[in-house]
Every structure is written in structure tokens, then in C-alpha cells.
Amino acid sequence: MLGAKVIFPDPQWRHFIDGTADSHPWGAQALAAALERWHAAPQRFPVSFGSMMQPEDFAESTAEQIGRLIPLQPLVGDLCDAPSGLKAQELLGRIGIRGVMTLVGIRTTEGSVDVVPPSIPVLLDAFDAPFHPSEPKGHQLTVGGRAWTKHAGRASDGWWGVNSGSEAEKNAKARHRVESILADRTWVNVHGLPDGSKEEYVAILEVRTREGYGARWVASDWSFRGFLEPQMAGGHEKKWRH
Numbered sequence: 001m002l003g004a005k006v007i008f009p010d011p012q013w014r015h016f017i018d019g020t021a022d023s024h025p026w027g028a029q030a031l032a033a034a035l036e037r038w039h040a041a042p043q044r045f046p047v048s049f050g051s052m053m054q055p056e057d058f059a060e061s062t063a064e065q066i067g068r069l070i071p072l073q074p075l076v077g078d079l080c081d082a083p084s085g086l087k088a089q090e091l092l093g094r095i096g097i098r099g100v101m102t103l104v105g106i107r108t109t110e111g112s113v114d115v116v117p118p119s120i121p122v123l124l125d126a127f128d129a130p131f132h133p134s135e136p137k138g139h140q141l142t143v144g145g146r147a148w149t150k151h152a153g154r155a156s157d158g159w160w161g162v163n164s165g166s167e168a169e170k171n172a173k174a175r176h177r178v179e180s181i182l183a184d185r186t187w188v189n190v191h192g193l194p195d196g197s198k199e200e201y202v203a204i205l206e207v208r209t210r211e212g213y214g215a216r217w218v219a220s221d222w223s224f225r226g227f228l229e230p231q232m233a234g235g236h237e238k239k240w241r242h
Contacts, residue, residue: 016116024119026104026188034103039080042073047105050186053211053230060109060189065102069095101190111191113203115219120182123205123217127178127224128171141167147226148174154229159213177227178215186210190219 021030037046045066072094079087092100097114106117117123127144141149149170152163161173187208192201204225208214212230217223 019119019121023121026101026106026117027119030104031100035076036080038073038076042077045070047103049105049107050210052187052208060107062102062108065098065108069099069102072099105188107187107189109189109191111193111201113190113192113219115190115203115205117188117190117205117217117219118222122222123182123224124175124178126217126222127215128175129224139167142171142174143224144178145171145174147224148177151227151229159211160227181207181209181213181215184209187214 017028018024019027019029021027021033024030034046038044049062072091075087075091075094079091095103097116098108098112101114101116102108104116127142129143131141131143131146133140145167148160149163152160152173154160160177163170165173185207187206189206190203191206193204194200195202203219205217205219205222206214206228207216208228212228214228216225216228218225
């Protein structure tokens with residue numbers, strides 16, 4: 001087995017090493033698993049990128065990144081056959097952070113930013129943060145719960161669920177939805193978005209299902225930013241009701 005500590009021996013990568021491939025699908029364990037798959041099947045790129053239902057709304061250049069990585073496959077074989085920190089550093093130097101992100105299933109678009117997301121538990125902790133910390137525990141919406149109440153009822157097929165029940169029940173419904181988005185993810189990208197009225201961009205982690213439902217986190221502190229509806233013509237005018 002190719003251990004994550006072999007790939008990332010430097011302490012600065014410790015946060016990247018934490019967690020399993022399931023809890024940290026963009027972490028070192030996931031990368032190690034991808035490299036081993038590539039070593040076992042050299043002619044097949046180890047990660048597949050599923051298609052979206054509205055592909056025209058998600059222009060990307062991931063294929064170009066894959067094309068850049070394919071010639072480096074022999075280095076993967078060398079590392080897997082005889083793991084060493086030196087070989088790992090050579091491979092990392094060649095593939096770069098964008099190559100690492102591609103190998104763990106993160107897309108590349110024109111506005112992509114080279115930032116690796118944290119583990120799923122970190123994202124869920126941010127989702128579960130209280131919206132109003134001063135309110136009594138058990139009687140407050142979480143940040144995610146508050147965001148969910150804005151989307152419940154927008155989908156005519158009831159995808160979001162019904163906005164009813166106690167605050168705790170709403171939080172539970174919201175948590176179920178974000179967990180399903182993360183589990184069924186087809187699109188993962190870290191990209192820049194305009195920061196309100198400021199002439200600046202903020203880096204955002206965006207995760208979407210094949211149908212286009214999604215969620216976003218702010219990369220600077222991984223705070224939860226909100227849910228996403230599928231792309232649609234005139235979405236803002238229709239208040240994203242579909």
C-alpha cells in the first residue's frame with residue numbers, strides 16, 4: 001500500500017493527511033488510492049468525472065489537466081513500486097497542486113482557484129454552526145438550517161423537503177440535504193466569485209449533484225455560504241422556483 005505519509009512527508013501537509021478517503025475525499029488518502037489505481041491500470045486515468053444534466057452551463061477544462069498528467073504516469077509506477085519520500089516529492093513537483101486536485105476529482109474551470117478543500121467533517125461542522133449564537137441551544141437554527149428554509153418549497157418535485165416543524169427538525173432536514181449533496185456529488189470545484197459590491201473575488205468551494213442541486217463554502221475559513229438550485233434560464237427573475 002502507498003501510504004499518505006510517504007506522499008506527504010513534510011509536516012506542512014499534516015492537515016491534508018488527516019482523515020480517511022471517505023471522510024476526506026480530497027485528501028492524501030484519496031490521492032494515494034487514485035495513484036494505486038493508476039499504477040494497477042496505467043492506460044486508464046484513475047478518476048472519472050460524471051456529466052451534468054446541463055453541461056452547457058458548466059464549461060470546464062478538466063480534460064486539458066488530465067492530458068497534462070497522463071505523460072507522468074511512469075513516475076506513479078516508480079513511486080508505487082518502491083515508495084520513498086524523494087520519489088513522492090518529485091512526483092508532486094511535476095503534477096503540482098492543480099494536478100493533485102484533478103487526481104482527487106476536483107474540476108477545473110476558467111475561474112478555478114488552487115485550494116484543496118478540507119474534510120467532510122470540517123464542512124459539516126461549519127454547516128451546523130448556530131445562525132444566532134446568542135439564542136438558547138435546541139431553539140436555534142443552524143447556518144445550514146437557515147439556508148435550507150430559503151430553498152424549501154422552490155422545487156416543484158419536493159426535492160428540498162417541506163419547511164415545517166421545530167427548529168431542531170428543520171436543522172435535521174437541512175443536514176440530511178447537505179449530506180446527500182456531498183454523497184451524490186458529481187461536480188466539485190473551487191473557484192472565484194464576486195464579493196458583493198467589492199471589486200474583489202472570494203474563493204468558493206462548490207459541490208453539485210448531477211441534477212444541479214448544490215452547496216457552497218467560503219474557502220478562506222470554510223464557512224457555509226448557502227445552497228444552490230440547478231441552473232435555469234431566468235433563474236433570478238423566477239426566484240429559482242422550478
